[in-house]
Amino acid sequence: MGHRDIPVLETERLVLRGPEPQDYPDFKATFASYRSRFMGGPLNAYETWMLYAAEIGHWEIRGYGMWMVHLKETGETVGMAGGWFPAKWPEREIAWIIWPDKAGKGYALEAAHRVRRYFYEVRGWETAVSYIDPKNLDSIRLAERLGCRKDADAPSIDGSDAVYRHPTLAQLQGQLGHGIAMEIAHYRDPLFKPKGWALD
Amino acid sequence: MTERLSIPVLATERLRLRGPLEADFDAYAAFWAGPRTVFVGGPQDQRASWQRFAANLGHWALKGFGWWIVTEAGRPVGTVGLHHPPYLADTELGWVTFDGHEGRGVAFEAASVVLAWAARTQRPARLVSTIAPANTASVRLAQRLGAVIAGPAAHDPDAMTHVHDLQRYAA
Numbered sequence: 001m002g003h004r005d006i007p008v009l010e011t012e013r014l015v016l017r018g019p020e021p022q023d024y025p026d027f028k029a030t031f032a033s034y035r036s037r038f039m040g041g042p043l044n045a046y047e048t049w050m051l052y053a054a055e056i057g058h059w060e061i062r063g064y065g066m067w068m069v070h071l072k073e074t075g076e077t078v079g080m081a082g083g084w085f086p087a088k089w090p091e092r093e094i095a096w097i098i099w100p101d102k103a104g105k106g107y108a109l110e111a112a113h114r115v116r117r118y119f120y121e122v123r124g125w126e127t128a129v130s131y132i133d134p135k136n137l138d139s140i141r142l143a144e145r146l147g148c149r150k151d152a153d154a155p156s157i158d159g160s161d162a163v164y165r166h167p168t169l170a171q172l173q174g175q176l177g178h179g180i181a182m183e184i185a186h187y188r189d190p191l192f193k194p195k196g197w198a199l200d
Numbered sequence: 201m202t203e204r205l206s207i208p209v210l211a212t213e214r215l216r217l218r219g220p221l222e223a224d225f226d227a228y229a230a231f232w233a234g235p236r237t238v239f240v241g242g243p244q245d246q247r248a249s250w251q252r253f254a255a256n257l258g259h260w261a262l263k264g265f266g267w268w269i270v271t272e273a274g275r276p277v278g279t280v281g282l283h284h285p286p287y288l289a290d291t292e293l294g295w296v297t298f299d300g301h302e303g304r305g306v307a308f309e310a311a312s313v314v315l316a317w318a319a320r321t322q323r324p325a326r327l328v329s330t331i332a333p334a335n336t337a338s339v340r341l342a343q344r345l346g347a348v349i350a351g352p353a354a355h356d357p358d359a360m361t362h363v364h365d366l367q368r369y370a371a
Contacts, residue, residue: 024286045287049286049287050285051251053256053258053259054250054258055258056254056261056262057255057256057258057259057261060205060254060258061222061254086250086251086254087225087229088246088250157247158247
């Protein structure tokens, strides 16, 4: 599967599509910002463009990669979510990033939950991890909301990141999956106001 | 596994230029980890090399041109191609020979066939190579290809812009 036939995934509020040239300015704005500090950023113009090209190249090499997350209602992009597996990495990762002004609306939770189901059900993944900077509290919290557990025995990328192990498909089919679906549903309620700080 | 990028195959008498395959990555990363990358922005670790490798494929998808892997008798010996990130004024021609394959005319032969392909199919307004003066091997290669020095590069004042003669290769 190359970058030209990336499947389109849908959720209640979101449409996930392959990254397109016209989405680049949104990506660039986030990776030039402090928001990207846990993902190797902020990046200069060259680094940002190379990373965007790499997002598309990843689809070519692996047959999966990161989707661009759009709002169904307006079509605007709010972030990216998907699978990431560079050469020599210990395991396949489920990853996400939400643009700084779109955080706190549950988009990362909804998108990551959807791509995980795709990898389990369509691509036959048995397990997946997320490699997270220990200082990236929003992402650690999101991993926990997705049902992940810190896996101290799993190898990390370079020792500076924490490994969060995703629940299996079987584990998601019980109460855990229902809980995640319920939280996502809360975010669809216009009267729902999450307590505390904005989380992804 | 249906539609893949259709990267054209270019051939010379001894070389075959084709799209990057995952099997090329070890040779690619070995080059980028080594001291010969000093003039092209290296050395860099495997993680950065993988991103660059994937970006080469993404470049083809975004722009319709990019970098080829140069093979000789089926083995990767270098990488040559065109790149044009949106913030640069000109399309650039670049070349690299992997360790152990320098000094055999591989880069010249591959760059010539890419120049001809660019002149025939892409017709950029200007095709340049940005080369540090201390990188004497590449400066000589640019001269052999017929390029002329236009002055310091806008994005890298320590390097010179060599402008290629597209007319000559279009024929």
